[in-house]
Each structure stands twice: as C-alpha cells, then as structure tokens.
Amino acid sequence: MTPTRALPSLVIVSLLLVPYTSTNLAQGTASYATVAALPDVVDGQPLRDFAFDEVARRVYAASDRGLFWSDLNDARPAMKGPLFKKDLLRIEMAPDLGRLFYFTNNEIGYVDLRGASPTPVTLAVGRDWATELVYEPVRQEIYVATRTPKVLVFDARSGERGAEVKVPGWWATSLEAVPGHVFMNVSNKNGLYEIDAATHVAKPWPIDGKLVTPAYLESDPSGRNLFAVYDQFIVAIDVATAKVVGRVTTTAPPVVAFDPGTGLLVASWANASRRNLILKAFRVDDSGLTEVAEMSNPSRGLLGLEPTSGGFLQKGSHSLLVWSTGQVSDIAGQSRARWSGWD
Numbered sequence: 001m002t003p004t005r006a007l008p009s010l011v012i013v014s015l016l017l018v019p020y021t022s023t024n025l026a027q028g029t030a031s032y033a034t035v036a037a038l039p040d041v042v043d044g045q046p047l048r049d050f051a052f053d054e055v056a057r058r059v060y061a062a063s064d065r066g067l068f069w070s071d072l073n074d075a076r077p078a079m080k081g082p083l084f085k086k087d088l089l090r091i092e093m094a095p096d097l098g099r100l101f102y103f104t105n106n107e108i109g110y111v112d113l114r115g116a117s118p119t120p121v122t123l124a125v126g127r128d129w130a131t132e133l134v135y136e137p138v139r140q141e142i143y144v145a146t147r148t149p150k151v152l153v154f155d156a157r158s159g160e161r162g163a164e165v166k167v168p169g170w171w172a173t174s175l176e177a178v179p180g181h182v183f184m185n186v187s188n189k190n191g192l193y194e195i196d197a198a199t200h201v202a203k204p205w206p207i208d209g210k211l212v213t214p215a216y217l218e219s220d221p222s223g224r225n226l227f228a229v230y231d232q233f234i235v236a237i238d239v240a241t242a243k244v245v246g247r248v249t250t251t252a253p254p255v256v257a258f259d260p261g262t263g264l265l266v267a268s269w270a271n272a273s274r275r276n277l278i279l280k281a282f283r284v285d286d287s288g289l290t291e292v293a294e295m296s297n298p299s300r301g302l303l304g305l306e307p308t309s310g311g312f313l314q315k316g317s318h319s320l321l322v323w324s325t326g327q328v329s330d331i332a333g334q335s336r337a338r339w340s341g342w343d
Contacts, residue, residue: 209244
C-alpha cells in the first residue's frame with residue numbers, strides 16, 4: 001500500500017475512470033457501472049468510517065488525520081481535505097440539517113457543513129466509551145451507543161444532551177435508525193430491540209419469521225424495510241408489521257448496502273470456491289427479495305459496500321470503487337453510512 005502525503009489542503013485526484021462492468025436492471029432501468037476510483041489511504045492511514053450527504057452528494061470519510069470528502073457531482077471525483085483535523089472514529093450525517101456528527105476517543109461533536117467556515121462543535125467530553133452513532137430524522141436526534149447499558153441522546157439542532165435510554169442488557173450494538181424508531185441488538189440478549197423515538201424507551205421487537213441475532217442491520221431510509229444480515233442469510237423485514245417478507249441464502253457471509261436512489265439492496269459475498277465475489281441487486285416486492293441485477297465484480301473489487309444514492313461505493317484493492325446508475329434521488333433522506341464487513 002503506497003502512502004500518500006497529506007498536505008495542509010490535500011486534494012487526491014481519483015484514478016482514471018475504470019472500465020465499468022454493469023448489467024441492466026429490471027424493466028429497462030439504468031445500469032450500475034463503475035465510473036471512478038478513489039484512494040482509501042491518506043498520509044499512510046486508512047479511511048476508517050464513511051457518511052453520505054444526499055443533499056450535497058458528497059461522501060465524507062474519517063481517519064485519524066481528520067475529515068475528508070469527495071464530491072460525486074464532479075466529472076472526476078477526488079478525495080479532498082482535511083476539513084478539520086481530529087482522530088475521528090465514527091461519523092454520521094444528518095442531511096436535512098447539513099450537519100455531520102462524530103466521536104473521537106474523548107469527545108462527541110458535530111460540524112455544520114452548510115456554514116461558510118465549518119468548525120467542529122463539542123457536545124460532550126469523555127464519550128462514555130462511545131461505540132456507534134445514528135441519526136433519527138423525525139425528532140432530529142442523534143443516538144450514541146456506549147459500552148455501558150445506556151444509549152445517549154442529543155438534540156441534533158441545539159446540541160443539547162437529552163434522555164439516556166436504558167438498555168435492557170449489557171450494551172447496544174448495530175444501531176440502525178428509520179423515521180420514528182432506532183433498532184439494535186443487545187449484547188447479551190436474543191432478538192432485536194427497538195427504541196421508540198417519541199418515548200426513548202427500549203423494548204424487545206418481536207419478529208414474525210426466523211431471524212438469528214446478533215445481526216448486522218441496514219435500512220431503507222424511508223422506513224419501509226429493515227434488513228438483517230447474519231451467517232449466510234439476508235433477511236428483509238417489513239417495519240410496519242415486523243414480519244419477515246424476504247430471505248436470500250448466500251454461499252458465504254454477505255455484506256449489504258441499500259441504495260435509496262434506486263430502491264435496491266446491493267449485496268456481495270464470495271462464491272462457493274471463495275475465489276471470486278458475487279455482486280447482486282435485489283428489490284423487495286410481493287415475492288420477497290427478488291434479484292433484479294448481477295454486476296460483474298471488477299478485478300480490484302473486494303468485500304465492502306457503502307450506499308450513496310443512485311449508486312454505491314465498493315471496497316477495492318487500495319481504492320474505493322465508485323458505482324453509479326446516473327440516477328439521482330430528489331429526496332433528501334437519511335442514508336446509512338457505514339462500511340459493511342470492514343469492522
């Protein structure tokens with residue numbers, strides 16, 4: 001891995017457009033294609049967490065060198081920054097507010113990305129052993145999981161610290177928010193749990209159908225579906241009914257990313273020989289999780305996905321591969337921003 005020297009105002013230009021590999025989606029819609037590649041290392045340090053701003057169509061990346069970004073509207077997307085310097089562990093976007101929230105080893109804070117001069121604002125010091133954070137868009141609150149039996153809640157507009165949600169077990173993992181709800185695993189409990197955004201009370205969320213926990217969680221930002229990944233299974237759950245409505249069995253542990261621009265769940269896993277990766281897109285319909293596309297995995301493609309809108313990012317060999325359909329959603333909804341399968 002070749003280190004890239006970080007300058008005070010670093011601009012890392014993307015690689016030349018890679019020859020794309022694509023397949024037509026169902027019913028004649030546009031194709032997914034690789035359109036660019038970005039570096040995944042800055043100043044010899046890997047980019048460790050990601051957040052997508054659907055309004056500005058920017059990918060933000062965290063490292064121990066600070067916050068970097070790439071504008072996907074550019075003809076040749078480049079990795080730029082740092083916007084500010086901190087040892088960032090996790091980041092989360094609140095796209096309707098134009099704010100990016102983060103935590104480091106000793107603080108929780110945010111930066112207003114729409115301001116003329118973005119400056120980090122500290123919300124709390126000490127971080128209570130923070131492990132994850134998610135944004136709930138209805139009440140506009142940030143939930144921060146800790147390695148204690150509580151989840152911290154902050155008002156994403158004022159920055160004021162609010163309720164502490166009592167976790168009915170050791171601690172919360174794999175937080176995932178949809179409008180009005182935050183779902184999670186509890187480390188020493190079976191099944192999924194739900195935090196009601198209106199009451200800040202955590203309780204079991206019984207599922208109608210088979211689901212094994214702990215599971216990695218991913219959501220449709222509209223709140224229609226929650227997706228759970230465990231072992232060699234991908235499960236789609238209807239949020240309104242808490243019913244399993246689709247299931248896919250894979251040949252190896254999969255990773256997933258929901259693309260709100262196309263309404264498709266992109267999934268990847270190793271084939272039976274473990275020599276190649278399978279890369280497919282699924283739609284939730286009356287038949288369950290229906291495969292609508294299979295992409296040819298690029299030679300540099302590895303296991304790791306990140307949603308954008310009308311596309312996704314894929315972990316590559318010393319790079320981040322940018323996939324696109326050319327379609328852009330007009331909804332400034334929340335997009336989950338975390339690499340599946342990297343942690």
